[in-house]
Amino acid sequence: MTDDDRPDDLDRLxxxxxxxxxxxxxxxxxxRLTAMRRAWRLTALLALDxxxxxxxxxxxxRLGAASQTSxxxxxxxAAMADYHMAFExxxxxxxxxxxxxxxxxxxxxxxxxxxxxxxxxxxxxxxxALGQAGVGGSRR
Amino acid sequence: xxxxxxxxxxxxxxxxxxxxxxxALAGLxxxxxxxxxxxxxxEDGAFAGPPAVxxxxxxxxxxxxxxxxxxxxxxxxxGYLARTRAGDLVLIRVDARTRFRALGRAADATAVQRNxxxxxxxxxxxxxxxxxxxxxxxxxxxTEASATASE
Numbered sequence: 626m627t628d629d630d631r632p633d634d635l636d637r638l639x640x641x642x643x644x645x646x647x648x649x650x651x652x653x654x655x656x657r658l659t660a661m662r663r664a665w666r667l668t669a670l671l672a673l674d675x676x677x678x679x680x681x682x683x684x685x686x687r688l689g690a691a692s693q694t695s696x697x698x699x700x701x702x703a704a705m706a707d708y709h710m711a712f713e714x715x716x717x718x719x720x721x722x723x724x725x726x727x728x729x730x731x732x733x734x735x736x737x738x739x740x741x742x743x744x745x746x747x748x749x750x751x752x753x754a755l756g757q758a759g760v761g762g763s764r765r
Numbered sequence: 766x767x768x769x770x771x772x773x774x775x776x777x778x779x780x781x782x783x784x785x786x787x788x789a790l791a792g793l794x795x796x797x798x799x800x801x802x803x804x805x806x807x808e809d810g811a812f813a814g815p816p817a818v819x820x821x822x823x824x825x826x827x828x829x830x831x832x833x834x835x836x837x838x839x840x841x842x843x844g845y846l847a848r849t850r851a852g853d854l855v856l857i858r859v860d861a862r863t864r865f866r867a868l869g870r871a872a873d874a875t876a877v878q879r880n881x882x883x884x885x886x887x888x889x890x891x892x893x894x895x896x897x898x899x900x901x902x903x904x905x906x907x908t909e910a911s912a913t914a915s916e
Contacts (some may be wrong), residue, residue: 664770681796689803694810703852710854717839717846745788749781756778
């Protein structure tokens with residue numbers, strides 16, 4: 626054993642000291658770790674939510690283009706501009722409008738909107754649970 | 766980084782009502798903006814191609830008097846409800862004396878269906894928005910119009 630390995634006064638002092646951990650340290654550490662994992666999971670869900678929103682925007686763009694090409698939007702604009710004629714002939718105008726709307730895009734947008742709404746609600750609910758647990762900023 | 770994320774999500778959790786409304790408004794803005802942007806970049810498929818009637822692009826007011834180009838929206842008891850290239854609604858009145866033409870040959874009223882593009886020769890009626898047709902010429906059939914619209 627060299628001189629460096631022999632215990633000195635400080636080593637003997639630490640060996641004699643009784644060190645007790647703060648109360649509830651393990652629980653607090655576990656809670657903090659759980660909160661961090663939840664936060665990362667929520668971030669991943671948020672990324673998925675944003676991607677779904679981008680898809681929604683793209684589908685809306687395609688719906689606009691398809692509605693213009695099919696004549697649905699020009700007909701709707703004409704009916705709004707000439708509302709007297711629209712009031713006189715509501716049934717044929719309405720039937721023509723319904724026939725011209727690109728319903729496949731409307732369906733896709735509706736499904737996407739439902740998905741985004743559900744996902745956003747779930748994310749905010751979980752964030753609420755995180756906030757209520759009081760783990761945000763509770764550093765000691 | 767993790768600590769900041771926890772703090773951020775905790776803050777969002779406390780203000781989730783505000784965050785929810787912001788998300789809803791963002792979704793609505795994205796939808797509306799997307800539709801407007803898509804529509805602005807596309808053409809009216811019903812009238813694809815150059816106008817058959819000179820001046821028909823700007824509407825019946827500047828078309829040669831007595832002629833209008835329109836796409837048929839619906840059949841009516843005494844004619845057709847149609848939309849001009851300029852976006853005006855017009856009631857085309859036909860009677861027993863009205864002549865129909867399709868593909869350069871004489872035809873009958875069955876040649877005119879919904880989504881058919883027609884060039885109508887006649888005169889404006891006494892009431893605004895009514896056009897009394899002497900000749901109705903089919904410029905493009907309904908099936909061709911649908912094929913162009915679906916492209």
